[in-house]
Amino acid sequence: MTEISANAVVGQSGGPTSAINATLSGVIRGMKDAVACGLFGKIYGMKNGIEGFLEERLVDLSDMTEDNLSLLEMTPAAALGSCRLRLPAEGKNPDMYEKILGVLRKYNIRAFFYIGGNDSMDTVLKLSDYTKKHGYDLRVVGVPKTIDNDLTATDHTPGFGSAAKYIASSVKEMLRDIAVYTVRAVTIVEIMGRDAGWLTTAAALSGVSDGRAPDLIYLPEHPFSDERFLSDVRAALERRPDVMIAVSEGIRYADGTYVSAGNRSHTDAFGHVQLAGAGKALEELVRYHIGCKVRSVELNLPQRCAAHLSSLTDIRESVAIGRAAVSAATEGKSGVMMTFVRVSDNPYRADIRAADIHDIANEVRCVPPAYINADGNGVTAACLSYLRPLILGEITPCFENGVPKHFVFR
């Protein structure tokens, strides 16, 4: 494979995070070294993932400067663009596979890096199996990313630490904000996470230094009960007037129905039924059953794109795992996903490995019971020990005209 003319391609797929561009930078940095060593000719980027690859929308990344790579590492979202296309089974659409093989051959691409979530890893699996079966020597390496931290086979996912840092910091700032008045008031913060509560657990990190964290935390992993919730809130209001509650968007009742759905559907101005968010649903419960001042805050998009507050640990690891993907490819590995294996919490150390993509279950990794307290309304010390190192350290964002400066492909 090591003729000079062999080239490589990298793509991004799935939902944006603050760290997916750091991994892209890591792959480019690794490839520049590989090119310098004569192992490869060029590194291409595919626009909008496999969708753009099929349309030959490729950009040459071989000459990216150090300045641009640094800026790329502090730029949120997918600089190459993303897609939601999942490769079908080969039998279902052989034309698509032949098209891919055609583009691979045309550009003599021998290494294929794909940064994404579960669906993207499925693309890695199918593409590596397909090219192997058809005798085309291609190293296919997947690099995980997701703010949800719900991929199996890895200790944590690139992107999670930065989202967790944003959540913990914003919650801490809001805890200051709600403390200024003396009247009883409940503030509910709704955090992303449909199936796994990892991001919501991060709200607890706000209190590591001074002990002031959300009073109550509810995750999708523990069945929700309106009655228990109201009794929790009443007890919290006995202890202090400024109660804060962190809640995952995906909390659900014992029967599996989402709290955001349940019987709390709203009718909008056009007479259509809309689902209220989980935070809004709990806000109404408090308003009508307790009657104190209450509001809900949805952290929303900034959770996954507030790159000015990225975790330095996350960004460094995201670059490193991108570089490691290149090493895996040059070592001849294919059909693998790069993973983190934690060696210790304190001092924190995590190694990077390549795991066989066939062994990785396409399942959601939930917050384990040992990380949730007995009452199902908070997290344990073990959870904090796991989370804490992932948000440590701050990047030094670059500002221009008072706002963060980003790298954009023109």
Add this chain to the structure above:
Amino acid sequence: MTEISANAVVGQSGGPTSAINATLSGVIRGMKDAVACGLFGKIYGMKNGIEGFLEERLVDLSDMTEDNLSLLEMTPAAALGSCRLRLPAEGKNPDMYEKILGVLRKYNIRAFFYIGGNDSMDTVLKLSDYTKKHGYDLRVVGVPKTIDNDLTATDHTPGFGSAAKYIASSVKEMLRDIAVYTVRAVTIVEIMGRDAGWLTTAAALSGVSDGRAPDLIYLPEHPFSDERFLSDVRAALERRPDVMIAVSEGIRYADGTYVSAGNRSHTDAFGHVQLAGAGKALEELVRYHIGCKVRSVELNLPQRCAAHLSSLTDIRESVAIGRAAVSAATEGKSGVMMTFVRVSDNPYRADIRAADIHDIANEVRCVPPAYINADGNGVTAACLSYLRPLILGEITPCFENGVPKHFVFR
């Protein structure tokens, strides 16, 4: 007034901002100098504004260290606590005034600094008139603060610059986020501002460097029309798939009704009518009349408490105006509010003055017509020139365990 035993007190009132503690720090710094010069004995802080003053909840701030003052300047919300109490007319509650006078005499307080919004300036006015009338020598000095930037008599208000920087930066990060897919999608960002659209104009600062700002901006100052809005959105979608709209919570129709109210009330799970936010209302308009993917994001509390992203200009000015308040008091001024007078945009320079509180109209200062484009769906270059200097510069926040460290009175 200049006997050693004369003391001073400072309080905070109204809604929190990221800079109100910087002004508190400025007053304390100024007072420490005045104490060192023998002009005053002590500087007290009143807990929860005038409400706490009436209950003698005072803390001695005279010995605050340099480290704590620096930390205070990066701590959001009101460290002394706030209140919503507005002093009644003297005739309505003479007991309350006598109580205040009793506490002033007891602690021999001769300077009274009050940091707050419109209501707090009313307290400054009433208290200075009352003490003058009763022959009690008290220097009463108000220092404005509000993220809304809607006070008259000052070029801008402390706290606005930091909120504006947060909004411009978050909007810029979200513009990256929404750009990753190729499908048509409208993102509506709802920004604080019931009567004045200043904070929403700040969304336009996201594009000063690279030209990519929200496609449409709607303010309360310009009458809103559903038809014009839908035609604006359709036109924007012709130009690009990822359309972003910034909107003030207080946008209203020509007849004065809020868009968030209008005929778009929602019925909640308990059968009660709830007002949808302006963002939600526009989201529904787009969904039902245009039919493309659409979502709305409320920036919510972080707008006023994301102190890790404070504007250095705002924080420096907030400290300076607090110090200047002390100078005004030592010069014998009373019944004044400190103000900024802009000298030039570029290079930016603003002077600090003391204005007679009796001359300050208790009115909302709106975004002037010259700052809004002819179509009422964007801002002008003059608006950007006004706004830009206020968000320049970044503080270096202090982090502990991965989250911002704050100063808290114990």
